[in-house]
Amino acid sequence: MFQFNSIEILDNQEIQNIKQRFQIIGNSPLLNHAIKVATQVAATDMSVLITGESGSGKESFSKIIHNQSHRKHGQFIAVNCGAIPEGTIDSELFGHEKGSFTGAYDARKGYFEVTDGGTIFLDEIGEMPIGTQARLLRVLENGEFIKVGSSKVLKTNVRVVAATNVDLMQAVEKGKFREDLYYRLSTVPIFVPPLRDRGEDLLLLFRKFASDFAENYRVQPIALNNEAKVLLLKYRFPGNIRQLKNLVEQISVLTTEEKIITANKLKEFLPSENNFLPALYKSPDSKDESLSEREILYKVLFDMKKDMNELKKLVHDILDNDSDSSQLKDKNKELFKSLEEPITALPTESKEADTQVLEIRPEPESSDLVVKDYVDNDFEEVQDVLHITEEESLSLEKKEKEMIIKALKKNNHKRKYAAKDLGISERTLYRKIKQYEIEE
Numbered sequence: 001m002f003q004f005n006s007i008e009i010l011d012n013q014e015i016q017n018i019k020q021r022f023q024i025i026g027n028s029p030l031l032n033h034a035i036k037v038a039t040q041v042a043a044t045d046m047s048v049l050i051t052g053e054s055g056s057g058k059e060s061f062s063k064i065i066h067n068q069s070h071r072k073h074g075q076f077i078a079v080n081c082g083a084i085p086e087g088t089i090d091s092e093l094f095g096h097e098k099g100s101f102t103g104a105y106d107a108r109k110g111y112f113e114v115t116d117g118g119t120i121f122l123d124e125i126g127e128m129p130i131g132t133q134a135r136l137l138r139v140l141e142n143g144e145f146i147k148v149g150s151s152k153v154l155k156t157n158v159r160v161v162a163a164t165n166v167d168l169m170q171a172v173e174k175g176k177f178r179e180d181l182y183y184r185l186s187t188v189p190i191f192v193p194p195l196r197d198r199g200e201d202l203l204l205l206f207r208k209f210a211s212d213f214a215e216n217y218r219v220q221p222i223a224l225n226n227e228a229k230v231l232l233l234k235y236r237f238p239g240n241i242r243q244l245k246n247l248v249e250q251i252s253v254l255t256t257e258e259k260i261i262t263a264n265k266l267k268e269f270l271p272s273e274n275n276f277l278p279a280l281y282k283s284p285d286s287k288d289e290s291l292s293e294r295e296i297l298y299k300v301l302f303d304m305k306k307d308m309n310e311l312k313k314l315v316h317d318i319l320d321n322d323s324d325s326s327q328l329k330d331k332n333k334e335l336f337k338s339l340e341e342p343i344t345a346l347p348t349e350s351k352e353a354d355t356q357v358l359e360i361r362p363e364p365e366s367s368d369l370v371v372k373d374y375v376d377n378d379f380e381e382v383q384d385v386l387h388i389t390e391e392e393s394l395s396l397e398k399k400e401k402e403m404i405i406k407a408l409k410k411n412n413h414k415r416k417y418a419a420k421d422l423g424i425s426e427r428t429l430y431r432k433i434k435q436y437e438i439e440e
Contacts, residue, residue: 014039015032018035018064022060022063025204026198027201027204028197028199030198031198034191035061035064037188038064038190039064039068042064042065045069045159047159047160047184047185047187048062048065048162048185049162049163049189049190050062050161050192051165051168051189051190052192052193054165055240055242055243055423056165056194056195056241057240057241059078059123061190062119062121062161062163063076065161066118066119066161071118074116074117074118075115075119076120076121077111077115077120077121078123079093079111079120079122080123080426081122081128082124082427083124083425083427086129089129090148091104091108092111093132094146094147095110095113095147095148096110096148099149100147104148104149107147110145112145112156113154113156118158119160119161120160122161122163123163124165125162126164126165126176133178137180137181139160140185141184143155143157168182194237194240196236196237200233203224203233209244209248209249210222210223213248213253214252219252219253221259222251222252222260223259224261225261225262227262227263228261228262228263231270239423243423246421247269250269251266400436401438404418404432404436405438407419408433415433
């Protein structure tokens with residue numbers, strides 16, 4: 001790993017100047033260390049890997065590296081690898097020749113050709129396809145690339161700064177990321193700390209955002225009392241700076257009377273950390289920290305099946321305790337047949353990750369709860385429970401749709417910025433818009 005023993009250490013005034021120039025707020029030791037490393041490595045042409053959670057401000061450090069280097073007069077381009085479809089990412093990065101694929105009516109220069117002499121920032125590098133990773137490795141090692149549909153080798157002098165919010169070593173172990181590319185990129189690693197590890201930087205950022213939104217919306221700026229400050233510092237902020245900014249904007253807009261925010265008032269805006277997402281099913285031996293949407297859906301369906309069986313058991317007990325309902329129970333034997341069987345959840349190994357995927361077997365058609373002739377108060381209560389369960393199962397989808405619509409309106413229906421506010425890739429946002437049939 002590269003060391004900076006021979007490079008002059010920056011003093012506090014230089015660090016403050018850099019923070020002011022790039023609008024970085026905070027004084028935590030972890031943040032200051034990251035700024036020092038970024039500034040010191042800027043003078044070299046080494047590749048840099050910036051790691052940190054989503055929303056922690058990794059792109060700001062790529063700009064520090066570019067603007068403090070001898071390439072500062074060259075072009076700087078930021079590319080979100082997770083927002084470019086797999087079929088077009090090679091063309092976007094390396095360009096293509098006319099007629100190389102359907103729709104290629106003209107030749108096109110890629111980002112690596114356009115930024116010759118400058119810096120390219122590859123965000124979400126962990127989302128890059130394996131084939132594209134091989135092309136990138138050739139650029140890093142030899143400064144060479146080939147356009148899609150061409151056999152001519154082109155040269156480029158580009159500095160690559162990459163960023164990721166996932167553990168690339170785990171991706172290497174699972175075959176999702178090239179090991180040689182990982183070591184080539186991580187010559188100089190920079191870790192951007194999450195907001196929860198930056199201490200009272202959180203309060204400084206809150207005050208800055210409150211002032212900005214007060215100016216934008218022409219309202220009095222909000223402020224926290226001491227109890228609210230303690231509560232805010234205890235919150236983990238999984239969405240980091242992006243989540244804090246959205247929180248301050250909500251409070252600034254929706255709090256019209258009292259501008260001194262108490263702890264109780266703040267609780268109304270802080271989402272519960274324990275109820276953010278459904279609990280995910282994972283193999284105890286799995287090292288993968290993320291699951292696909294399909295696996296989450298399997299988990300939800302599995303929980304719904306379990307709840308349905310518990311409801312059946314409840315109805316079964318009611319009928320057992322009611323001597324007049326024995327005929328009804330005999331007529332609906334199929335309804336309670338599954339009570340004698342275990343809940344079916346067959347684990348199958350996933351090719352993509354060391355995670356068990358649940359296969360949910362559908363209920364037989366005859367298992368629908370039908371009560372015809374002997375409807376009493378007990379059955380009406382059970383039907384109410386079933387209705388509530390159905391509403392709860394739809395609440396997550398409804399909330400997600402509302403958040404997407406709100407983000408689109410806030411950003412004038414510009415998907416790129418809406419996706420940033422939501423903390424997802426532009427490609428995922430596009431898919432969600434289609435899924436929920438949201439009109440833009």
